[in-house]
Amino acid sequence: MDQKVIENGEYLIVQKVDGEQIRVMRFTPKQKILIEKLKFDADNAFGKPYGLFEIVGGDCIPMTAQKLRDEIEEQDAALSVMSKKEDLTTGDSVDSSCEEKPSERVVIAPSALKLEPEQKRQKLVQDEVLEMKKQGTTGNELVAKLVEGSASFNTRTTYSQSKYIKRKSKKHSDRVLILRPTIRLLAKSYYMKDPDRIAMLRNDQLGLILQMAGIHHSKNVIVFEQNLGLITSAIIERLGGKGACIHIHRGAIAQSIPCVHSMNYDEQTLSTFLPVRIGCVLAGKQLPYDNQRKNGTDEEDLDVRAADVKELTAEEEEALVRRNDRLAKEKLAMDLIENGQTHSLIIGSRTIDPINVLEQFYHKLAPASTIVIYSPHLNVLVESYEWLVKNYAINLNITNQMCRVLQVLPDRTHPLMSQHIAGGHILSAIKVLSAENSS
Amino acid sequence: MPVQQAISVDEKDTASFLKYDDRIQEGDTVIVYVTYGQTLSIIVKRGQTCMMKYGALRHEFIIGKRYGCRLSATAGYVYILRPSSELWTRSLPRRTQILYTADCAVILQLLDCKPGSVICESGTGSGSLSHAIAMSIAPNGHLYTHDIDETRTKKVEQEFREHGLSEITTPVVQNVCTDGFFVTNSCDGVFLDVPAPWEAIKHAANAISRSRGGRLVSFSPCIEQVQRACLAMRKCGFIQIETIEVVPTTYKIVSQHRQTLADFEEAGDAYPKTEDSRRKRKLDAENGESLSCQAPIRKGTSIVFPYQQPTHTGYLTHATLMPETPDL
Secondary structure (H helix, E strand, C coil), X not given: CCCCECCCCCEEEEEECCCCCEEEEECCCCCEEEECCEEEEHHHCCCCECXXXXXECCEEXXXXXXXXXXXXXXXXXXXXXHHHHHHHHHCCCCCHHHCCXXXXXXXXXXXXXXXXXXXXXXXXXXXXXXXXXXXCCCHHHHHHHHHHHECCHHHCCHHHHHHHHHHXXXXXXXXXXXXXXXXXXXXXXXXXXXXXXXXXXXXHHHHHHHHHHCCCCCCEEEEEECCCCHHHHHHHHHHCCCXXXXXXXXXXXXXXXXXXXXXCCCHHXXXXXXXXXHHHHHHCCCCCCCCCCCCCCCCCCHHHHHHXXXXXXXXXXXXXXXXXXXXXXXXXXXXXXXXXXXXXXXXXXXXXXXXXXXXXXXXXXXXXXXXXXXXXCHHHHHHHHHHHHHCCEEEEEEEEEEEEEEECCCCCCEECCCCCCCCCEEEEEEECCCHHHHC | CCHHHHHHHHHCCCCCCCCCXXXXXXCCEEEEXXXXXXXXXXXXXXXXXXXXXXXXXXXXXXXXXXXXXXXXECCEEEEEECCCHHHHHHHCCCCCCCCCHHHHHHHHHHCCCCCCCEEEEECCCCCHHHHHHHHHHCCCCEEEEEECCHXXXXXXXXXXXXXXXXXXXXXXXXXHHXXXXXXXXXXXXXXXXXXXXXXXXXXXXXXXCCCCCEEEEEEECCHHHHHHHHHHHHHCCCEEEXXXXXXXXXXXXXXXXXXXXXXXXXXXXXXXXXXXXXXXXXXXXXXXXXXXXXXXXXXXXXXXXXXXXXXXXXXXXXXXXXXXXXXX
């Protein structure tokens, strides 16, 4: 069942609270985890439940939701005291309806202060900050000290003050999330880090692909993708251990699919993952195992050696078992395709021509199957559209979508000024029978 | 006519949304695809007739046919499709404003829906998202869908039964803003589409499993609702609060007429019409799906269509609640 604590050797998502990066990494003993200038030992996380941690002197201390709530209450209380004080000093009447939002101060920082570099306005010097960090001062305490030391803080408007605190908190935040990877987090991680490698596939469009294809438990799906295994992994998760995710791949072994590996799927869930070599698809039959691409590695020449030496080493035997399992799965997948038992075809294209993939599989899909093609290039989809119309597909639809993040703050809500907007287009269709084949 | 079959239709819980039989049986829910803009959902039953744009189609003709087949009605032909949550969203009987596929798809992602997930939803409305969630969490997850209007939950309950989803769903008549959710300390995700989401957020936090933690997604058309919801989420200990907005654009494929200056001087911007293209274009207009002509001067290209499209449905605010773990 679902395990609840962080284990040695597991893939994990590491993210600083309000941080810009989401990292996927495998935690191994003695490993130093570094994220946005925050450093800790992986060993300290083992055996602890997933969640929010405070890093104090390289150690990971779990934070509970209750602790977080208490802290927020404390902050809010402090804020309301501050604004009340202000109201008294400026002689404003305390308006109960305004209590939620801090009242704005109209004092504008003198221009002289603006000219000075920030270091001069801050009494705390960098060495002191570093020393405090070493001694295990928490992020919150540090920010409080910085506020104390700031010459300009009191001359700022309340908005500007909260902005200052937010900026400093972000910089010195010692809170880190260590989570089990989810498709949503993986998609975001890769999209933010290197959108080109996943053909700009965003989480929202990934969702649309799954929904248009109608992926659910026990369905048989063919997928060809160039998105680091993101689409494949999402399908495997939605199948939930029954059905087939027939993954068409290059070479002898499915590779460049980090999104499948980093989900820590159990055996049952992974049993629906059926890799099929492109070579077999092109040949129209299952080919004998031939690993020419990687010479001299793990499973090469196993048969030869098996003939030479009667006794196989445990390692070799294991490799042989793995290979036989792969071949059996491939056979199963090819039979499903040949017997018209697949009900969906998904293509995530980066460089490949989707029409070529359609030509291989479309006619073998069961009637009423769904077809979904993703590509960052609209013209590629236009051609696929025309191909599908000629081949008895209906319900054709091409969409793209804008997905933007909003800043939500009292009285200051607006879409972010700039954000990642790269994305692709999605073509979806349903295969039907021609008039002759319908009767 | 076998009487036995007619009886079993009303009583058995056909898993028509999750099964993949090759041929259509009596009692199955099927989608009748008339045009791109018109799809109907019907339960196949002997003696009944489906009426639509292209005339009448007797159910007798549908039984025993393959899914994906083309059938002639009295005034045109239609296709019979397998139901899916996307097609259901497009053809369901609308009793309220519904969530469309673009939003449903993102919501499933944001809730981390997968087989086995336990999800709470409010309100049920016409059951568009409810079906999408139920399909994604089958066969061992569970959906508790809440609405204040009993006629809605009753209707959705019946639909779930007809679609083979009743075992994994529980429609509940309950106001989640005042009375909370049907379950506490047990679900993996909560979806809110209510007028005052901020009132329901503490209840949502209660519904989420304390040992596993969970996700919260709130859909609101107005930014004022979002602001209050965000404050409430922060107060209840939710983290990673983010508000997004998804606006899809659909395209259609047309054949582009690329003229030279000389062509233009000769004929102006008029399309050189042939008998064939005129007939084709009429067909296109009916289907809403176009196909480029074979003429070499024309090339398929895409334009935004329809010219007027939704530019806002609602903001989606999502957040995570961490598990409550004892201090170490």
